Amino acid sequence: DGGITQSPKYLFRKEGQNVTLSCEQNLNHDAMYWYRQDPGQGLRLIYYSQIVNDFQKGDIAEGYSVSREKKESFPLTVTSAQKNPTAFYLCASSILVAGDPPLSGYTFGSGTRLTVV
Amino acid sequence: AQSVTQLGSHVSVSEGALVLLRCNYSSSVPPYLFWYVQYPNQGLQLLLKYTSAATLVKGINGFEAEFKKSETSFHLTKPSAHMSDAAEYFCAVSEPGGGNKLTFGTGTQLKVEL
Numbered sequence: 001d002g003g004i005t006q007s008p009k010y011l012f013r014k015e016g017q018n019v020t021l022s023c024e025q026n027l028n029h030d031a032m033y034w035y036r037q038d039p040g041q042g043l044r045l046i047y048y049s050q051i052v053n054d055f056q057k058g059d060i061a062e063g064y065s066v067s068r069e070k071k072e073s074f075p076l077t078v079t080s081a082q083k084n085p086t087a088f089y090l091c092a093s094s095i096l097v098a099g100d101p102p103l104s105g106y107t108f109g110s111g112t113r114l115t116v117v
Numbered sequence: 118a119q120s121v122t123q124l125g126s127h128v129s130v131s132e133g134a135l136v137l138l139r140c141n142y143s144s145s146v147p148p149y150l151f152w153y154v155q156y157p158n159q160g161l162q163l164l165l166k167y168t169s170a171a172t173l174v175k176g177i178n179g180f181e182a183e184f185k186k187s188e189t190s191f192h193l194t195k196p197s198a199h200m201s202d203a204a205e206y207f208c209a210v211s212e213p214g215g216g217n218k219l220t221f222g223t224g225t226q227l228k229v230e231l
Contacts, residue, residue, distance in 0.1 A: 004160075006160075009158075031217055033218075035221075040126060040223060040224075041223060042207065042221045042222055042223035042224050043161075043207065043221040045218065048218065050217065088158075090160055090161070092160075092161075094217065096217055097217075102211065102217055102219070103149070103166075103168050104163075104166075105151050105153075105163045105166055105209075105219070106161075106163075106219060108153075108160030108161045108162070109160050110158075110159050110160045111158065111159065111160050113158065
């Protein structure tokens with residue numbers, strides 16, 4: 001079945017360490033997104049990519065980095081510069097139609113819960 | 118710029134009662150609107166969407182929503198709540214020409230009591 005796979009489901013990081021969250025999709029979607037979810041704040045966009053080797057900052061990109069070397073993969077690195085990284089991270093993907101919103105909405109992965117210890 | 122406001126971060130209903138979750142949007146052009154549901158420690162699942170066709174939209178699990186342009190609203194309803202409806206619900210908006218991005222509300226946690 002097609003879908004998005006995020007790994008790991010739970011991740012623990014020591015302060016000062018970089019960690020990378022994996023996101024892989026087999027839906028042949030062009031666009032991929034990373035969101036951060038905190039209680040009471042909804043989903044906030046970190047980065048998004050609409051084409052291989054290109055990506056744009058979202059609303060809260062500071063302390064994060066991404067790459068898009070393959071259409072199927074969009075890993076997120078949480079760097080030591082991110083001062084409050086403990087959160088639930090969601091990856092999503094969508095069909096891309098130039099100039100129009102994603103009529104089918106986004107497909108989401110099951111998330112990675114990152115905790116700083 | 119597009120945005121959504123979800124009134125009520127927590128809503129509690131009795132099993133069998135009407136569910137009403139509120140969403141108001143702000144958009145400079147006719148938007149596309151979505152409702153998603155999230156169960157604990159899981160991703161978001163699409164419930165229903167409005168994409169400028171019928172203003173009353175039916176989704177999965179018996180939910181429906183009505184697009185009201187005059188009120189800039191897209192409230193989610195279900196006639197009879199079930200225990201399995203307990204989850205967090207998110208409203209989202211996207212504008213044509215807005216770069217294919219969805220903007221989410223802050224979410225409403227629905228509790229269903231016996």
